[in-house]
Each structure stands twice: as structure tokens, then as C-alpha cells.
Amino acid sequence: MRISLPAAFVAAVLLLDAFLHLFWLVRPAADPRALSLAVLNFEAPFTARVLVPLIVMLTVAALSVIAVSLGRGGRLAKTATLALGGGLLVRAELGLAWAFGLGTDTGTPFYWLNLLLYTPLCVALGFATDAVLIRAPHLTAQTSTSPR
Helix, strand or coil, rough: CCHHHHHHHHHHHHHHHHEEEEEEEECCCCHHHHHHHCCCHHCCCCCCCHHHHEEEEHHHHHHHHHHHHCCCCCCHHHHHHHHHHHHHHHHHHHHHHHHHCCCCCCCCCCHHHHHHHHHHHHHHHHHHHHEEEEECCCCCCCCCCCCC
């Protein structure tokens, strides 16, 4: 069995994002405030306490999507993948609000990154995650072969 194209896409983007967070952990930004405002639209620390859980969460989400695509991982992987898809679509909706200038200054780097990268990527990833769940092989219950 091979990983589906939507699962490969989602996992690749999540692992790339995990790598970026790892990069910021190993090599902190010269101006963490500017990076935080460009990426998040608010100030947040880029410390191990914040970055390590994000790296782990992104990696687990990528592995869950791959597992579901391969018909493995059970309900836990499907639940994680479903939560990922829902979270991505909620982020996409917020991104659309920000794209219309609600809650963000249209002259900031965040506005343009959100408009041109974050929101379209979240929409694509959300739908790709949904495609993984829809196409996922059904988990078959194992039957007991013990005598009655």
C-alpha cells in the first residue's frame, strides 16, 4: 500500500513547518520580535518551551496523516487527523477575516504573508486532510480464531 498524494502533501508541509521551528530553536532569529509579528501578528517568545511542543505536535500530526493514508494507526490517528483538518479550516477562516483587514494592519508583513501564503496553504491543507480521511482504508476488526 502506498501513501496517497494528499497525505504526502500534508505530511511534507507539516514536516517542513516542524523543521522551520527546529531551525528557530537551534538558530534564534536576529530579531525575534519582528519574526513573531510577521509570523503570528503578535509578540510571542521563540523559546524551547514554546517551540519544542510545536515541533512534536507538527511531527505527530504528519505521522498521523501518513498512518491514516496507509490504513494504520487506528482511531487515535484518525482523531488526530480529523483535529488537524478542522484546525486548518478554522485557521483558514480566520485568515480570510484577516485578509479583509479585520484585526490586522494591511501594511504589515503578516497581512501579506497571511494573504499570499498562510491562508491559501491552510485551505489546501484542510481539504487535502479531509481527502485523506475520506479515502482512508477502513480499519477491519480482527476476528478471534479461538474455539468456542
